[in-house]
Amino acid sequence: MEIRAFRGWRYRPDDDGDVSDFIAPPYDILSGQDKIQLLTRSDKNIVAVDMPHVPPSSLGPDETYQQAARRLADWQEHGVLTREAKPALYAYEQEFSWAGKTYTRRAILCSVRATEPGRDVIPHEHTFAGPTADRLRLTQCTRTQLSPIFGFYRDPSGTAAAMLAEATAGAADAHGQLGEVSEKLWVIRDAKWIAQFTATLRDQPVFIADGHHRYATALNYRDGLAAGGKLPADHEANFVLFALVARQDSGLLILPTHRIIRGLSAGFSMDALAAAAKEFRWQRADLPATDDADTFLRPYGGGAMAFIPAGASGAWIAKLTDPAAMRQAAGGQIEAWQKLDVAILHKLIVEKALRPWWTNNSAIEYTPSIPRLLEACKSGQASLGVCLQATGLDAVEAVASAGASMPHKSTYFYPKMSTGWVLKPLE
Numbered sequence: 001m002e003i004r005a006f007r008g009w010r011y012r013p014d015d016d017g018d019v020s021d022f023i024a025p026p027y028d029i030l031s032g033q034d035k036i037q038l039l040t041r042s043d044k045n046i047v048a049v050d051m052p053h054v055p056p057s058s059l060g061p062d063e064t065y066q067q068a069a070r071r072l073a074d075w076q077e078h079g080v081l082t083r084e085a086k087p088a089l090y091a092y093e094q095e096f097s098w099a100g101k102t103y104t105r106r107a108i109l110c111s112v113r114a115t116e117p118g119r120d121v122i123p124h125e126h127t128f129a130g131p132t133a134d135r136l137r138l139t140q141c142t143r144t145q146l147s148p149i150f151g152f153y154r155d156p157s158g159t160a161a162a163m164l165a166e167a168t169a170g171a172a173d174a175h176g177q178l179g180e181v182s183e184k185l186w187v188i189r190d191a192k193w194i195a196q197f198t199a200t201l202r203d204q205p206v207f208i209a210d211g212h213h214r215y216a217t218a219l220n221y222r223d224g225l226a227a228g229g230k231l232p233a234d235h236e237a238n239f240v241l242f243a244l245v246a247r248q249d250s251g252l253l254i255l256p257t258h259r260i261i262r263g264l265s266a267g268f269s270m271d272a273l274a275a276a277a278k279e280f281r282w283q284r285a286d287l288p289a290t291d292d293a294d295t296f297l298r299p300y301g302g303g304a305m306a307f308i309p310a311g312a313s314g315a316w317i318a319k320l321t322d323p324a325a326m327r328q329a330a331g332g333q334i335e336a337w338q339k340l341d342v343a344i345l346h347k348l349i350v351e352k353a354l355r356p357w358w359t360n361n362s363a364i365e366y367t368p369s370i371p372r373l374l375e376a377c378k379s380g381q382a383s384l385g386v387c388l389q390a391t392g393l394d395a396v397e398a399v400a401s402a403g404a405s406m407p408h409k410s411t412y413f414y415p416k417m418s419t420g421w422v423l424k425p426l427e
Contacts (some may be wrong), residue, residue, distance in 0.1 A: 001120040002113040008422035019412045020176040023420035027051040028341035046420030058130035069141040091186040099292035105251025125212045125401040134247040135217035147419040148243040149211030153204045155246035255368040255412040256388040263361035264383035275354040277323040280318040306387040312377040329358035336398035342407045366409045
């Protein structure tokens with residue numbers, strides 16, 4: 001991939017460098033109430049620009065995007081945001097805890113040349129027209145990339161990781177706290193360092209972890225300018241704002257996305273499901289006592305998943321024993337896709353075994369939280385909860401490299417990359 005430095009816009013921090021009141025989670029995991037809460041911290045929080053229309057799942061009224069652009073321009077004019085004098089790269093660090101362990105994840109915020117998916121930039125998810133239309137109109141109005149795409153790259157020699165460790169050894173230029181995640185930013189202006197880092201990654205592709213709709217939007221925006229004959233090769237629209245993390249980084253954490261299934265018919269029972277899904281071995285177990293699904297399910301082996309019925313009196317552990325069932329159900333998919341837990345769940349359980357009890361009111365909700373899943377089952381709000389193990393990076397790479405797409409909600413890279421640290425102008 002080709003990466004380069006850029007002159008980013010950044011919030012002017014207070015005296016001790018704190019920008020906590022201005023940063024936000026990415027727009028696609030926020031609700032309207034989340035937006036209100038962020039704006040109570042500061043009316044200049046980035047969410048006021050990045051999420052003008054709620055929910056951002058479709059194109060909103062044009063005035064909302066125009067208003068966001070006016071607000072951004074006002075912040076730039078009055079010094080709320082300041083622009084870097086020279087092109088820079090930005091080292092970004094997140095410190096967080098999960099399942100009793102503390103992690104530090106380092107990324108580089110940079111521009112990556114936009115290429116058609118599958119070449120230098122490799123996706124693993126489908127995109128949908130509604131969210132892409134929302135992001136495209138916002139980009140057209142603001143002429144700015146507001147939120148980085150989360151990508152990971154291979155760093156087998158550890159050269160990039162060593163360089164990042166060196167760059168983040170001194171005092172940070174800014175810091176912030178977003179929920180339980182502590183974050184820091186360093187501005188890297190040294191031309192020699194930038195040249196060495198970009199050369200280190202030149203032969204490596206980037207895999208999109210999160211932000212597929214933002215990448216599709218960047219391509220659409222670029223193509224729109226190109227169609228109008230306004231796009232020289234070095235134009236900023238040919239480059240996309242990424243936060244790049246080394247694949248070997250210990251903080252590159254994927255959480256499973258569990259399923260909460262609602263609205264099954266009254267005749268449903270776990271005994272009936274086990275009888276219908278004969279391709280699986282079933283056994284009873286206690287409810288999970290941890291929010292770490294891998295710790296709970298690992299003793300049952302790879303591919304094991306837990307089914308928790310309404311009332312949550314206990315769990316049923318299921319593991320596929322007949323791989324031929326997936327070859328028959330998903331013969332058009334590559335082998336790596338057929339082996340995914342989420343693919344097995346949806347092809348053989350949701351689409352097949354659960355069919356007799358599926359109604360017009362049936363629906364699936366997705367969550368990385370076991371406590372949330374258990375509460376839905378215990379309260380009777382859910383007919384069935386399904387607890388999954390995390391999808392491994394090897395599986396993501398294998399599916400993406402083959403040009404295939406992961407099933408819906410297969411990965412939850414945790415934590416998300418925050419929005420508001422650096423904004424990338426497109427002119």
